Amino acid sequence: MGRYVLGVSAFYHDSAAAILKNGKIIAAAQEERFTRKKHDARFPTNAINYCLEEAEIDGSDLSAIAFYDDPALTADRIIRSSIAFAPSSQTHFIKAVKSFFGVKPYFRNYIEKMLKCDVPIFHARHHYSHAASAFYPSPFEEAAILCVDGVGEWATTSLGLGKGDKVNILKDIRYPHSLGLLYSSFTYYCGFRVNSGEYKLMGLAPYGKPVYADKIKSNLIDIKADGSFRLNLDYFDYQNGLTLTSNRFHQLFGGSPRLPESRITRKEMDLAASIQVVTEEIMIKLARYLRKLTDLRNLCMAGGVALNCVANGKILQEGIFDEIWIQPAAGDAGCAIGAAYLADIEMLGSKRVAPLNTGDMQSGSFIGPEFSEYEIEAFLKRVGAPYHKLDPADDGASEIAKLLNEKKIVGMFSGRMEFGPRALGGRSILGDPRSAETQSRMNLKIKFRESFRPFAPIVLKSRAKDFFEIDSDSPYMLLVVPVREDHRLYPEPILDSEDMLQIVNSVRSDVPAITHVDYSARIQTVTEDVNPRMYSILKAFDELTGCPLLVNSSFNVRSEPIVCTPEDAFRCFLRTEIDVLVLGDHILYRSDFPKTEIDESWKKEFELD
Amino acid sequence: MNHEHVTVQENKTSHRQLFQYDPVLGYKYLPSLKMRVAHEGGGYLIKTNQEGFRCNIEVTTQKQKRKRILVFGDSYTAGDGVSNGKRYSDVLEQNLQDVEVLNFGLSGSGTDQQFLIFQQYSMKIEHDAIVIGLQVENIQRNTVKNRMWSDRDGQPLLVPKPWFEMSAQGDLKLMGVPVPAPYKADSKNVSKEGHFAILRNLVNMLGSDFKNIVQKLTRYQPLPDYNSAHNSSWQLMKSILTQWIADAKVPVIIAVIPVYQYVQSSARYSNIRKRFDEFSKSSGATVFHVIDELWKYPIDIRKTFRFQNDSHLTPLAHKVIGEALSKELAPIMEEN
Numbered sequence: 001m002g003r004y005v006l007g008v009s010a011f012y013h014d015s016a017a018a019i020l021k022n023g024k025i026i027a028a029a030q031e032e033r034f035t036r037k038k039h040d041a042r043f044p045t046n047a048i049n050y051c052l053e054e055a056e057i058d059g060s061d062l063s064a065i066a067f068y069d070d071p072a073l074t075a076d077r078i079i080r081s082s083i084a085f086a087p088s089s090q091t092h093f094i095k096a097v098k099s100f101f102g103v104k105p106y107f108r109n110y111i112e113k114m115l116k117c118d119v120p121i122f123h124a125r126h127h128y129s130h131a132a133s134a135f136y137p138s139p140f141e142e143a144a145i146l147c148v149d150g151v152g153e154w155a156t157t158s159l160g161l162g163k164g165d166k167v168n169i170l171k172d173i174r175y176p177h178s179l180g181l182l183y184s185s186f187t188y189y190c191g192f193r194v195n196s197g198e199y200k201l202m203g204l205a206p207y208g209k210p211v212y213a214d215k216i217k218s219n220l221i222d223i224k225a226d227g228s229f230r231l232n233l234d235y236f237d238y239q240n241g242l243t244l245t246s247n248r249f250h251q252l253f254g255g256s257p258r259l260p261e262s263r264i265t266r267k268e269m270d271l272a273a274s275i276q277v278v279t280e281e282i283m284i285k286l287a288r289y290l291r292k293l294t295d296l297r298n299l300c301m302a303g304g305v306a307l308n309c310v311a312n313g314k315i316l317q318e319g320i321f322d323e324i325w326i327q328p329a330a331g332d333a334g335c336a337i338g339a340a341y342l343a344d345i346e347m348l349g350s351k352r353v354a355p356l357n358t359g360d361m362q363s364g365s366f367i368g369p370e371f372s373e374y375e376i377e378a379f380l381k382r383v384g385a386p387y388h389k390l391d392p393a394d395d396g397a398s399e400i401a402k403l404l405n406e407k408k409i410v411g412m413f414s415g416r417m418e419f420g421p422r423a424l425g426g427r428s429i430l431g432d433p434r435s436a437e438t439q440s441r442m443n444l445k446i447k448f449r450e451s452f453r454p455f456a457p458i459v460l461k462s463r464a465k466d467f468f469e470i471d472s473d474s475p476y477m478l479l480v481v482p483v484r485e486d487h488r489l490y491p492e493p494i495l496d497s498e499d500m501l502q503i504v505n506s507v508r509s510d511v512p513a514i515t516h517v518d519y520s521a522r523i524q525t526v527t528e529d530v531n532p533r534m535y536s537i538l539k540a541f542d543e544l545t546g547c548p549l550l551v552n553s554s555f556n557v558r559s560e561p562i563v564c565t566p567e568d569a570f571r572c573f574l575r576t577e578i579d580v581l582v583l584g585d586h587i588l589y590r591s592d593f594p595k596t597e598i599d600e601s602w603k604k605e606f607e608l609d
Numbered sequence: 610m611n612h613e614h615v616t617v618q619e620n621k622t623s624h625r626q627l628f629q630y631d632p633v634l635g636y637k638y639l640p641s642l643k644m645r646v647a648h649e650g651g652g653y654l655i656k657t658n659q660e661g662f663r664c665n666i667e668v669t670t671q672k673q674k675r676k677r678i679l680v681f682g683d684s685y686t687a688g689d690g691v692s693n694g695k696r697y698s699d700v701l702e703q704n705l706q707d708v709e710v711l712n713f714g715l716s717g718s719g720t721d722q723q724f725l726i727f728q729q730y731s732m733k734i735e736h737d738a739i740v741i742g743l744q745v746e747n748i749q750r751n752t753v754k755n756r757m758w759s760d761r762d763g764q765p766l767l768v769p770k771p772w773f774e775m776s777a778q779g780d781l782k783l784m785g786v787p788v789p790a791p792y793k794a795d796s797k798n799v800s801k802e803g804h805f806a807i808l809r810n811l812v813n814m815l816g817s818d819f820k821n822i823v824q825k826l827t828r829y830q831p832l833p834d835y836n837s838a839h840n841s842s843w844q845l846m847k848s849i850l851t852q853w854i855a856d857a858k859v860p861v862i863i864a865v866i867p868v869y870q871y872v873q874s875s876a877r878y879s880n881i882r883k884r885f886d887e888f889s890k891s892s893g894a895t896v897f898h899v900i901d902e903l904w905k906y907p908i909d910i911r912k913t914f915r916f917q918n919d920s921h922l923t924p925l926a927h928k929v930i931g932e933a934l935s936k937e938l939a940p941i942m943e944e945n
Contacts, residue, residue, distance in 0.1 A: 034624055045647060046624070046647075049623070049645050049647050049652055050624070050645070052645050052652065052654070053643060053644060053645035053654065054643075056643065056654055056656070057654070058651060058652065058653070058654065058692055059651050059652065060651070114647070114651070114652070115651045115652065116649075116650060116651030117651060369624060371625070372639075372641055372642070374629075374639050374640050374641055374642070375625060375626060375639055375642070378626055378629040378639050379626060381629070381630065382626070382629070382630075564624060565624050565625075
C-alpha cells in the first residue's frame with residue numbers, strides 16, 4: 001500500500017478532487033464533468049469517488065486529505081471587510097455568511113459522511129494551494145511563482161518562489177484590490193457570465209481598440225512600477241452588494257451593463273481590448289518585479305488570471321523569464337492538486353518527486369477517467385448505435401485524417417479525460433484549419449455559441465515553428481502566439497466595424513479557422529510521448545495535406561461541461577452536426593444515422609453562460 | 610414476496626456501466642472493469658477480470674502453483690457494498706496457505722444462473738474445491754423469468770433471465786436461452802402487486818429501522834418456500850444443487866448465507882436449516898450454516914453485519930464468514 005493524499009477544492013466554483021500516490025499525481029477531475037452542471041461548486045462526491053477508483057483504494061487507505069483553503073481566514077476576511085464597508089456591506093455580508101458558513105467549515109462532516117473514515121485533514125491556504133499546484137508538478141527544481149485570481153482568503157495576487165521541497169510566498173496584494181475581480185467586473189459589464197465569460201471577453205478583445213485603457217488607469221486602478229495596484233472602490237460594488245460594478249462604473253463607461261445575449265457592439269469590443277491591455281501591463285510588470293525579487297530564470301503561474309493566455313503569451317514574448325510553466329487547471333480546480341502536494345510535503349514530511357520524462361508531473365493533464373474498449377462497446381450495444389472498428393494498425397489515424405481532409409468535423413473521445421478547462425485531444429472536436437467555413441460551422445452548428453469566438457490549433461511540436469512565432473513548448477494551450485507572416489493574408493478592410501460576422505469570415509491566413517482577427521492563435525503543441533494518438537492523427541494529416549495542425553475545440557455544446565463518458569459524447573454527437581464520432585477504437589458516421597431534426601433539448605438542460 | 614418486482618439498480622451512482630447483456634446468463638459484469646461505487650458504507654471498489662467476474666485473479670485453464678477454490682453466489686458473494694480484497698472469498702484466500710480463490714459471484718443472480726456459470730467454467734479450468742454461497746433468497750429467484758431493474762436514469766427495466774424446469778422424472782431442462790435482451794418496462798408489466806407493493810414501498814421509504822419494527826410486529830417470515838420439503842421452489846432448488854454436485858468432480862461446500870431477519874433473530878431459521886440438513890443427508894453434500902458463526906456474536910454486533918439501509922453484508926460480516934469458511938475448507942484442501 002502506497003502513500004495516498006487526496007486534495008479537494010469546493011464550495012466556491014469549479015469543485016474538484018485530485019489524488020497523489022507516493023508524491024505523484026495519479027488522478028484529478030472536476031465535479032462538473034460528472035454532474036453535468038457547469039462550474040459545479042458542490043462538494044465533489046463524484047470527483048473524489050473517481051480519484052479513489054483510479055487509486056484502487058477506500059477512504060480509510062488515505063494518509064491525509066487536504067482542503068484548498070483555510071475557512072478561518074476566509075471568515076476573517078468576510079467579517080473584517082464587511083465591518084470596514086458597513087453599513088452598505090449588509091447585503092454582501094448576509095450572502096457571504098449564508099454561502100460560506102453554511103458549508104465550508106463542515107468539510108470534515110462531508111468527508112466523514114461520504115467516506116466513513118477518520119483521516120487527518122489539512123487546510124492549506126488558498127494562494128499556497130495555487131502556488132503549490134504551479135510549482136510542484138512543474139519541470140523546475142526552482143522557480144518564481146506568480147498567482148493571480150479573484151480572491152482567496154485575503155490574497156488576490158501572490159509573488160513567491162519554489163525551491164526543491166519548499167514553496168514560499170514573499171509578497172501579496174490583498175482583497176479588495178484584485179486584478180481578477182477587475183477583469184470579472186468588465187466581464188459582467190459586457191454582459192457575460194462571471195467566472196466563465198472571461199474567455200469570451202479575452203476572445204472579443206482583438207476585435208476592439210483599447211480606447212478606454214487610459215480611462216481605466218486614471219479612474220479605476222492605480223498601477224505602480226512593480227505591478228502592485230490599488231483599485232478605486234468607488235467604482236465597484238462587490239464589497240457591498242450583489243454585483244461587481246457600481247453606478248459610478250456604469251456612468252464612467254456610458255450606461256448600464258450590456259444585457260446577456262443582446263447584440264455585441266463596438267463599445268464591448270473596445271472595453272474588452274482596453275481591460276486586456278491593462279491586464280497585460282500589470283502582469284508584465286508583476287513578472288518583471290518577480291524576476292528581480294527572486295533572481296530565478298523560470299516562472300510558474302496559477303490562479304484564474306493565469307488562464308488569460310494572451311497575457312501569458314505577452315510575458316513569454318517579453319523574455320522576462322527563460323521558461324514558463326502554467327498549471328493547466330490554473331483556476332480553483334487546480335488547487336486540489338496544490339493542496340494535496342502541500343499536505344504530502346508539509347504534513348506528512350514527504351519529499352518532492354522529480355518530474356517525469358515528459359517534462360513535468362502533469363502527464364499532459366490526461367489525469368481524468370478513461371473508458372476501456374469493453375465499456376465503449378457495451379455502451380454502443382446497449383443503445384443500438386451503428387458503429388465500425390477502426391484499423392488497429394494505426395488506431396484509425398489515416399482514416400480520421402482522410403475524413404478531416406474531406407472537411408468533416410470529428411468528435412474525438414480517446415484515452416483519459418483532461419484536467420483543466422482546455423480539451424487537449426482526449427475530449428476534443430477536430431476540424432480542418434485550412435477551411436474558411438470551419439470556424440463558423442463549428443461555432444454555429446456544433447458549439448451553438450457566439451460566432452466571434454476563435455478556435456485553437458493543435459499542432460505537431462516539431463512543425464509549430466513553421467506556422468507560428470514560437471520558440472517554446474505549449475502543451476496545455478495556455479499561450480497565444482502570432483501566426484507567422486508568411487502564412488498571413490490581408491483581407492479588404494471591413495466597412496461596417498460592428499459587423500462581427502463579416503469580420504470573422506474574412507480569411508486572414510492559409511489556416512483561417514484558427515487565425516484570430518489579430519493574427520494570433522492559442523496554440524497547443526503535441527509530442528508523441530504525451531499524446532501518441534493525437535500525434536499519429538496530426539502526422540497522418542500532415543502527410544496527406546502538408547498541414548501539421550488541426551482545429552481543436554472542447555467536446556461540448558455551449559454551456560455544457562466537456563464530455564466525460566462515452567454516453568456524454570454520444571449525446572453531444574446526436575445534438576449537433578458533428579459528422580463523425582470517434583469513441584476509442586470505434587467510429588460512428590453521421591450518415592449511418594437516420595436524418596432527424598437536431599435535438600435542442602440541451603438548451604433547457606444547460607443554463608447559458 | 611414476488612421477486613419479479615424486486616428492484617436491482619444499475620449503478621446510477623457511477624459514471625461507469627457495470628453490467629452488459631449475456632445471452633446465456635442474461636447479464637454479466639463488464640470485463641476488465643475498475644469502478645468505484647458510492648455507497649452508505651463509504652463506497653466500494655469493483656474490479657472485474659477479463660472473463661467479467663469480480664475476481665482479482667485472471668482465469669487460466671491450469672492452476673499455477675497454488676490450489677484453487679471456485680466460489681459461486683449472488684451479490685453477497687460478489688460483494689455488493691464491499692471492495693474487492695475485503696469480501697469473504699478474499700478473507701478465505703488470505704487465511705488459507707497456497708490457495709487461490711476465484712470469485713464467480715454475480716449480483717442479482719439465482720442459483721440457476723450460478724449453476725450455469727459453473728457449467729461454463731468447470732470443464733475449462735482446474736480446481737480443487739467449490740463453494741456455493743447460497744443466499745437463502747435465491748430460492749425465489751430460481752422461479753422467475755425476469756427481474757425488475759432500474760436503468761441508469763432510474764427508469765424501470767425488465768431484465769430477462771434463464772430458468773430451469775423440472776420434468777416429471779426430476780430432470781432439469783434449461784429454458785429461455787438465448788435470453789432476450791433487457792427491455793424498458795411499461796405500465797402493463799411494471800406493477801402487478803397492487804396495494805401490497807404500495808405498502809411495501811411505503812415501509813421501505815420510511816427507513817430500515819421502521820421496516821424492522823414492522824417486520825417484528827407482524828412476525829414477518831420472509832421465505833415460506835422452505836417451510837415444506839414438498840414446496841415446488843425447494844424441489845427446484847434441490848434439483849439444481851443435486852445436479853451441480855453430481856457434475857462437480859471435487860468437494861462442494863454449500864455455504865447457506867442468511868438474510869438479516871435471520872441474523873437478527875426476527876425470523877425463524879429452523880425450516881431453512883431443516884431443508885438443507887435433509888438435503889445434506891440425502892446427497893452427502895457438505896452444508897455449512899453461516900448463521901451459526903454469525904450467531905456467536907451479541908445482537909448489537911449482529912446488527913452491524915448489514916449496512917443501515919442496504920441489507921448486504923458489511924466488511925465485518927465478510928471477515929467473520931471468510932474466517933469461518935477457511936476453517937471448514939482447510940482440512941479439505943489439505944486432503945486434496
